[in-house]
Amino acid sequence: MFKDTGHENAYFPLFIPESFMKKEAEHVKGFAPECAVVTHGGGKKLDESLMIRPTSETIIWSMYKNWIQSYRDLPILINQWANVVRWEMRTRLFLRTTEFLWQEGHTAHASDAEAEEETLKILKIYTKFAEEYMAIPVIQGLKTENEKFAGAVRTYCIEAMMQDKKALQAGTSHNLGQNFAKAFDVKFQDVDEKNKYVYATSWGVSTRLIGAIIMTHGDDKGIIMPPKLAPTQVVVIPITKGDEERNKILEFVEQMTISWNGKFSFKVDDRDGYRPGWKFNEWEQQGVPLRLEIGPRDFEKNQVMMARRDTGEKTPIPIEELTDTIESTLDAIQLALYKRALENREQNFFVVDDYSEFKTKIEDPGGFFWAHWCGKGECEEQLQEETKATIRAIPLDNPHKEDGKCLICGEASKERVVVAKAY
RNA sequence: CGGGGCGUGGCGCAGCACGGCUAGCGCGCCUGCUUUGGGAGCAGGAGGUCCCGAGUUCAAAUCUCGGCGCCCCGACCA
Incomplete structure (x- = not known):
């Protein structure tokens, strides 16, 4: 989904010369107070301090200046995966950490309309990802002047409601207008032979989204992963007594799972020394959407027990219907999680x-x-x-x-x- | 930075006001046997600079002084 947008991955330096940060007045005002600053290197005080990127607009714009001369150079569509540092007064696990990992998109365009289009296009992609993959309903909107990104003309956001009814900003997309272009003096010659400042956007989502998933779907037993994002979608737990039975059931499981590759991700938890109940709890904690139990009684009846992580519901499934049922149930869980989150939001x-x-x-x-x-x-x-x-x-x-x-x-x-x- | 709390085997804690046996408990870990359909039972075992430093004392996890670190609550923010 993200890769279909034509953006190219790139990487820029972690350290940003202080002078770069200072070029855009609003930007520095917004970020300077929360920047970590390197003042010494190699045992000596530096002539110019280096700020550890709180975001990469300035370092990227210092490059754009060299890259952009003509409208033919535009648009530039770049995405960077990077860690950034913001020295917040108060941190919160997953939601606000001093260092966090994110993707930041940075684009440059020839017209205001094109930049606005880009800003909204990304907002829609974030919305789709939040709702269809993370199963988190979001409100798309515009930030107020007070809340917008330091240096932006307009900031769009997606906002989600957590189970405790508090709001979480899950992503932002900024129309930067010509603010950074003016600050870094980045002009291009347009078709009409006039020199114009470049229009720009930037946008990002971060590891905060992990916190969003936990706080939107989690329950007292642990996290609940939406099926589309779950690293393991199905866990199979054989229940066996004695070696002979164990071999018989493991072979049965082997047969059962043979056609699953490429359909969904799964793990067979045949660890010895952990009892079934213990395994149930462990996988529930980790949020695996579906659990299959297969023991002697199921073996006899040619069925397996299927348990849903989101509802706890357990159903016997005949072996010949199993693969289809798993696929349809994973879809059902994905939808149910979204629906439950949406209902929670509507009710509050x-x-x-x-x-x-x-x-x-x-x-x-x-x-x-x-x-x-x-x-x-x-x-x-x-x-x-x-x-x-x-x-x-x-x-x-x-x-x-x-x-x-x-x-x-x-x-x-x-x-x-x-x-x-x-x- | 202000207010509150904490620091004791890997993790969670008790012990400390009133100094004194070999520093204890739960979980986890190791070994063995029995177990295995919702976090197993029994037996045995390993594992500790009691945050650091100085002091008081015959004796300090416990008292005194000084440091360091962490967590929670408030002022900034994806």
């Missing part, structure tokens, strides 16, 4: 028009709120200060595009936005 999504009512409800029961907002930054800041909640997104295809009054100041508002507490 409220329309609110009264600020004091909102203040109560955001604490208990919590959730996402459709609220009118006038568009002023001051109202947004007041909201955050007084309630700890933030405007998560101004949704695209907003189902609540209706006139109303700002939840905070009462002034006119043309649509509702999504308000929630966030990670």
Whole structure:
């Protein structure tokens, strides 16, 4: 899915000269406070400090300057897999770590329209990945001025609701306009022979998504992997007594699995020394979507027991229907996880028009709120200060595009936005 | 940076206010036997600078002083 977009993988340096970072005013303002800075190297103080990339716009733009002269050089579509460092005041496992791994896309275009198209195209890909692969429903939207990426013209995002009803930003796609082009003086000569600044985008998703999967689908038994992403989709647990029976059943399993390669991923857990119950728990903890148990009783009846990780449901399946049933059940689990997450979100999504009512409800029961907002930054800041909640997104295809009054100041508002507490 | 808590075999903890047997428990690990359809039982065993340093004392995991480290809660953020 990602590879069909025409982007090429590339890699840029980890260390960014401080002067690069400083070129785009908003960018440095946003990121400088959270940068790790290398001041010494080889036992000496450096003439110029090196920042460890918090993101790679600046180092990449320093190269674009050399690469771009003509409209014929555009578009440039680059993707980088990299670790980045942001010195957050407070870390949270998976969701906010000092170092994290991500992919960052960086593109350059000849027109504003093309850049905007790219920004939205990627947002849609992220949405598809979140919903169809991670089974996490997301809201696509625009970030407010306060929340947008430092240096962007517009930031789009996908927002998800975790099981504790808090919001998690699962991905972002930025239209950078000509901001970085101007900062790095990157111009191209267009068909009309005029020199113009390049239009750009950047976008990324990170290892935070692992946290999103855990917090969206997980239960008291552990993680639940959506089938499409599960490294192991099916685990087979033979249940045997004595060597003779063991050999018989293992051979049966061998026969059973012979046609599975290429259809789905599986493991046969024939470890000796662990009892079946122990194995059940272990694989459940790791989130394997389907478990097959096969013991003497099943052997007799020419069937296996199939257990779903998401519901715990156990069903005997005749051996001749097994392969098909596994495939259809994996699909069913994928859909069920999505549906369950979506229902959870819908049940905790409220329309609110009264600020004091909102203040109560955001604490208990919590959730996402459709609220009118006038568009002023001051109202947004007041909201955050007084309630700890933030405007998560101004949704695209907003189902609540209706006139109303700002939840905070009462002034006119043309649509509702999504308000929630966030990670 | 502010507020709270913690540091004891691999992991989780008890012991510490009132100093004193060989530092104990659960899990895990090793060996053997019995087991195997939801985290097995019994028996035996290995494994410890009690965070570091100094001090008090006949005697310190325990008391005193000084360090170091970690976790949680609040101010920034994919």
